[in-house]
Amino acid sequence: MSEKFIVIDTETANSIDDPIVYDIGFAVVDRTGKVYETHSYAIADVILDDEMMSTAYYAEKLPQYWDEIQNGKRLLRKFKTVKMILADVCRQYDIKVVVAHNARFDY
Numbered sequence: 574m575s576e577k578f579i580v581i582d583t584e585t586a587n588s589i590d591d592p593i594v595y596d597i598g599f600a601v602v603d604r605t606g607k608v609y610e611t612h613s614y615a616i617a618d619v620i621l622d623d624e625m626m627s628t629a630y631y632a633e634k635l636p637q638y639w640d641e642i643q644n645g646k647r648l649l650r651k652f653k654t655v656k657m658i659l660a661d662v663c664r665q666y667d668i669k670v671v672v673a674h675n676a677r678f679d680y
Contacts, residue, residue, distance in 0.1 A: 575603040575604065575605070576603065576604065576669070576670075577601050577602065577603050577609060577666045577667070577668060578601070578602055578603070578604075578668065578670045578671070578672055579599050579600070579601055579602075579659075579662070579663065579668050579670075579671045579672070580599060580600050580602055580671075580672050580673075580674060581597065581598070581599040581671055581672070581673050581674065582597070582598050582599070582673070582674035582675065583596060583597050583598075584596035584597075584629070584630060584631055585629070585630065586619055586625045586626055586628045586629040586630075586632075587625065587628050588628070593619055593625065594616055594619065594652065595615065595616050595619040595620045595625075595626065595629060596613075596614070596615055596616065596620075596638070596647075597613075597614050597616065597655055598611070598612060598613040598614070599611070599612050599659065599662075599671075600612075601662060601666050601668070609666065610662070612648075612658065612659075612662070613641075613646065613647045613648065614647065614648050614649070614650045614655045614658075615638055615641075615642055615647050615648070615649050615650075616650070616651070616652050616655065617649050617650060617651050617652075618651055618652050619652075620635075620638065620649070
């Protein structure tokens with residue numbers, strides 16, 4: 574069985590000095606690029622806060638987020654729930670390495 578990794582990507586609101594995640598996606602992959610599963614979540618704790626979301630880097634894309642939530646492409650979950658899901662996926666695939674799509678920021 575080949576070693577698997579998680580590649581993660583986030584989008585945030587608030588400032589660059591104190592970013593707060595409102596969108597997180599991740600995929601389980603191996604070195605060949607095979608994708609075993611993907612996850613995409615809108616963080617309810619943040620995305621439902623209109624004032625916070627007014628500071629989002631991609632605030633103009635909010636209607637697209639709501640369309641994706643309504644059609645099931647993206648799930649609306651609390652941050653705590655997403656952390657538990659990510660931990661469960663790491664255990665399931667014996668993940669030892671998580672890499673970030675935009676490493677300097679997503680770290």
